[in-house]
Amino acid sequence: MLVRVRSKDGNFRFEFAPSADIADLVSKILEIAQDADPNALTISNQPRGNEVLVSTLKGRSLESLGIKHGDLLFVGYSPKPAQSASTSQPDPQQALAAAGDGAAKRPWELAREDPVDTYWRSRDGKIPRGRDSRFCKHGANAMCDYCMPLEPYDPAYHTEHSIKHLSYHAYICKLAPTGSAATTSSATLPPLELLNYKVKTPCPTGHPSWPKGICTACQPSAITLQSQPFRMVDHLEIASPDIIQRFLEAWRRTGLQRFGWLLGHYEPYNDVPMGVKAVVEAIHEPPQEGEVDGLSLGLPWEDEPRIKELAKHASTPLGIVGYIFTDLVPEPEDRTKTQYRRHPQSFYLSCLEAIFAAHVQLQNPTPSKSSTTGFFGSRMVTAILTGTEGGGIDVAAYQVSEQACAMVEADMIEASVDPGIVRVKEEDRSEDSARYIPDVFFRYKNEYGLEVKKTAKPAFPVEYLMVNVSHGFPQDPKPLFQSAKLIENRPGLEDQSTGRLVKDLASIRAPDLLPGEGMTQQRRELAAWLSDWHLVSFLGTTQLVSQEDMKTFLRAASSPKLLEDPSALDSVITTESWQTLMTFTREMGPARPSSSAPTLGGPSAMNEEIPAEYYEQIAREQAESASAGDGGAAPQTGIRICPHCTFENTHGGTDCEICGLPLQ
Structure with missing residues (x-):
């Protein structure tokens, strides 16, 4: 078969058998590029982007890589270091082995995806359709164009059901259809590539890097802002309304805004083809300073590693799936109602909030087998508690697009005075903070209904960076945690202390519990008290419970059968940490009065x-x-x-x- 190769040395054609090894192609490339560094040799099926190091393809045939007759490959490389230049031609296999040693081979195959991704990759996601009584003339076991299943990215289906964005896996299916001959092999190159608006350094042509020099090979292309066709999360589900009500209680008592991290997990969302939903089981509130019109927050927060590690050991492993904050202002005339501040004539997500969301999403990428880097996008959701038109309170959920994340990573945009407008920064040629700003455009329809392309400098609407996420509560709530009494980091408002912990245990008579008992009222009270994320996470700071026993405590606290199965508490009661906690409770807790004792009580009451x-x-x-x-x-x-x-x-x-x- 004929394979075309294009590099900075020119265009070339080579004849190979379909079963030829990638080393044969490398050998031909090294012949036409005498000064090429084998360690930096890349190939791609696009003029710019999607480059893959040939060192990661060692031992692969051209056919297994999806290379067919007549394909055009784009080759990039850097010159050899001066000290390693040699007149002898390197052996292709040795070059591949040398370049591949110590490097991550095929990082997309090493990605550890979420279970929900594994679930959807094992299914084709096709949308089933019933028999059409008007047009289907075939038998019961046959199929025609009117009843055959639709692809998960079918545009007519999405329009009919008012689905604005494709799901993440439906988007992957659209880019790489399962029926395509080029994608039937598991060795096909991943279809997704991260956006990058930075100047490429060092430049492949070898000139001094920006700001000393720039060319078409290293400068980013012009950017046209557009609505993102897909979203990483399709739905945000709060496991119980009590989670939101408990979070809102701090604002109701103080009038100060509040922030919290959403702890939960991901599940398939069947209302959208191949959809994914984030299920929130708890809201963890980090240290913060609330104000009437905003809040101050430290990132990264000190307890973050401990909380993330602990959450993994719940009965359903949990992680941080997003964050939530309040933006609530009471009406001056009726303080029982809230102001309606986020609407079409104002803004939905402010420019500052959009930039913050981009920072959070960049710090929490999603592992993906469909990306050349092993990561793509982020599933971090931004949730806002804000006032509605009728004066009530509702949740609004968003993400920001991959374009927004790439622009923030390239330091291209900043917040403006107007919350609905994003500013594009000025180009900076200084050595210490060099910043190249490519041309940025956006499209809109004018008053005549015609689509107009306009430059985004110096500013553009924040809506071009937003991705809507639906939200709701389950009809039959079954949260992992049944209680939320001891909420953290509310100084002066709620008491999360060892004294209160001991008082609660003493009132339940927890030291009297023995393993193997039936579901008594005492056990039921303890189970309801223990099923609290905030309580279990606080126990980890008291030094009364070991790190290993903390995992046992959390598994029991998040068990769906905790309030029904008497043996669910036995795993906690039999731990050494529980015995230590009970000893501490007996010594420090208040004494229980005896009905037969005199009024004065015993020595413990003295x-x-x-x-x-x-x-x-x-x-x-x-x-x-x-x-x-x-x-x-x-x-x-x-x-x-x-x-x-x-x-x-x-x-x-x-x-x-x-x-x-x-x-x-």
Whole structure:
């Protein structure tokens, strides 16, 4: 077969057998490029982008790579280092082996995708259709154009069901259809490529890098902003309305805005062909300073590695799937209602929020077997609690496009005074902060309905960077966590302390629990108390629970059968950390009064500041008083109780004989 090769040395044609090894192609390339560095040799099926190091293709045949008769390959390389230049021609196999040693071979094959990606890759995603009574004239076991399944990217189906964006896997199917001869081999090059708007350094032609020089080989192409045809997440599902209500409680009590990270997992979303939804199980609130019109947040937050590692050990492994923040302002006339601030005449996502979302998405890429780098896009969702037109509160969910992330990574855009407008930065030729800004355009329809192309400098609408994500709550909520009482990082508002922890355990009588018991009321109360993400994450900071036992605690706390199965708590009760926690509770917790004990209580009820002989004296006097009167009944007239030590005083007077405080 004939293979065409284009490089900076010119255009060439070579004859190969389909089963020829990639080393044969490398040998021909090294013949026409005498100064090529084998370690930097790349091939691509596009003039720019999608380059793959030949070192990652060692041992592959041209046919297995999808190279067919007449294909045009684009070759790039860097010159050899001066000290390694040699007059002898390197052996192609040795060049491939030398370049491949120590390098990640085929990184897209090493990507560890999410289980939801594995699920969709095992299915074709076709949309089934029933028999059409008007046009289908065939038998029950036959199929025609009117009833055959549709592809997951079928435009008519998406228009009919008002689906604005393709799902991530439907988009991959559109780029690389399963029926294509070039993609039937598992060795096909991945169809996705990350956008890059940076100047390529060093330039393949060898001239000094920007800002000293630039050419068409290293400068980025002009950018035309357009709506992204796909989205990485199609739906945001909050596992329970209580999660949002508990998060909103901080704003309701203080009027200050609040931020939280969304902890959850990904599942298939069947309302969209090959769709993916993010299911939120908890909101973890990092340290922050809330204000009436905004908030201050530190990134990265100190506890992030611990929280991410702990969340992996839930019964359903969890991760950070996005973040949520409030933008709520009460109406001046009626403070029970909120202002309607985000609408078509204002903005939906401000320019500052869009740039922040791009930063977060860049820091959390999605592993992908369909990208040459092993990563593509991000599934981090931006959720906003904002006022509705009727004065209520609702959730709005968004992502920003891959173009937005690439522009932020290239330091091309910045926020403006107008929240609905994004500014394009000026070009910078200084050595320390060199910035090249290519031409940026966007399209819109004018008042005559005609599509117009306009330059985006110096500013353009933020809507060109947004991707809408639907949201909602399940009809039958089954959250992993049943409680949310001890929420973190709310100083002065809620008490997340060891003292409250011990008090709750003592009130449940947790130290009395034994493994193997049935589902008693006491066990049910403990199960409901333990099923709390905020509580379990706080236990990890008390130094009372070991790191290994923390995994056991979280698995039990997130178990779907925790409130039904009596044995679900046994894994927690039998750990050493639980015994340590119970010992701490017995020593530090409040004593339980006994019905048979005298009013004074035992030694555990004594005030340590009062000598023991005083307790004995008062006990004798109360015993004598109880035996006096008709029928041995103690006279109740004149009994007064001290509010400090709770002892009864039957001898009159206005002050306590023990502590001297006024009697009630």
